[in-house]
Amino acid sequence: MNTIEKLKAINNLLLQTAFIVNYDNVAEHLLEVYDLEKYSKRSFLRDIQGLKEEIGRRYPTLEDDLGPLIKHNRVKDRYTYVRDDLSAFPSLSEKELTQIASIIEFNQHLFTDRAGKGVVNKLRAISLENSLTEYNELLSWPSIQLIKDGERSGSEQLQKLIECISGKKIIELQHKGLTSKSQAKTISGLPIMIKEYNNGWFTGWYLLFHEINAADKIVEPRIEGLRLLALDRIESVKEKTDRRRINIPLNFNPVEYFQYCFGIFRENISDPNLTHEKVTIKLEPNNWILPYVMKYPLHFTQEVKVVNEETKEAIVELDIEINDELVSMILKYTDYMTIVSPERLRLKVIERLQKSLSNYSI
CATH class of the missing domain: 2.30.30 (SH3 type barrels.)
Incomplete structure (x- = not known):
């Protein structure tokens, strides 16, 4: 294991907030993962200094504002970066990011709603950010902020x-x-x-x-x-x-399970006769929703009839199953849209609105 490999390994440990970076823990990690048996405290301190030099080269002027970019808490015996978004090395090289992006583009069938393209764009944004920091002073804020979805339960x-x-x-x-x-x-x-x-x-x-x-x-x-x-x-x-x-x-295609539902939750087990039906929604005058609905359809069956170009009043028709997610979406924009039909969907919305009003009654 050469010096750069060791520095990258310790850098990755510093990026893990749950890992306490000190000599004992790093030595144990290097032994378990890399079979590195003879790793002295002197070597560890030398590697920490090497990381300080690497991160100093990557962010040449940041130390002037923040001081040392790797700090040591003597009480807790722990080394950390002074900011969560710092790293002495890009987590992935430009070549690796490009390869991953190409693999995702080649496997677009694994994604729905163009999600694969979004992942590719995120990877390219990371790659661009990494390359820019090599030649420019790092801002005190990230130039690109990506959506952090967090851990996936289960x-x-x-x-x-x-x-x-x-x-x-x-x-x-x-x-x-x-x-x-x-x-x-x-x-x-x-x-x-x-x-x-x-x-x-x-x-x-x-x-x-x-x-x-x-x-x-x-x-x-x-x-x-x-x-x-x-x-x-x-x-x-x-x-x-x-x-x-x-x-x-x-002819079995499980993707069809989600075809006519709004979201993914269906009532097909409790209602074996569940089917999709025509839903008509009126977009009220002076709404801001119409251009968004035109550009980003609520459902693939959507048809829009503009009644008044000036006031943006329109009729939206969907061929869809009625479920709680559809009702919740309508309630979210109830100031701007009204259910025309079917009647049972109108009644669901009215019931929810009445219940909400009762919660605010004095």
Whole structure:
């Protein structure tokens, strides 16, 4: 392990807020990960000095404002960067970032709603930021701020589930409801697909799942029989040794499960006759929503009829399933849009509005 490799390893540890960087911890890490047996405290202090020089070259004038860019807390015996956005080395090289971006572009089928293009753009933004700081003084604020989605709840189950999806393997899940009083239930079935979704509250992983029972001799998934499970409520995943025959219909495409719903949550299990229907929404005069709806359709079935160009009054028609997410979206913009039909959707919105008003009654 040469000096640069050691410096990069320690740099990466400094970027991990949960890791306490000191001689003992770094020496243990280098031994476990890199089999580096003879690592003295003198070598560690030399490497810290080397990192200070590297980061000083990368941000040549920042020390004038902040002082030493690596500080040592004597009480806690811990080294840290003075700012969270500092690094002596880019986390990925330009070549690596380009390769990853190319791989994502080549696999656009794994993403929906042009999300893959967004990831590529983020990687290119990171690459650009890294290259600019090599030649320019670092600002006291980031020149680009990317959306931080954070950890994905349930991600610890992801690898096992993807392996079982690819291998068409039957699994047994321990699944717990959302409330604190819910008991974990054992569910057996065939995992179909992982869906990532941001519902406006947080971004999480969801498992599209075909449940089976003991009497089923043939496992044959159908779109309307699938159910959606949040990964953060799955407590365990166990692959089952099962001799039942798995028959995937030729026209089976799990993406169709989400085709006519607003968001991803459907009521197909509680309502086997669930279907999509025509929804008509009036955009009220003097709204600001019309240009956004025209550019970013609410749903792929959307049709817009502009009634008045001057006031922006319009009629929006969707062929869609009615669910809580659709109602919530309408309520969010209720000052600017009104449900024309169907009547049951109007009543859902009215009921929610009346309940909200009652909460504010004096």
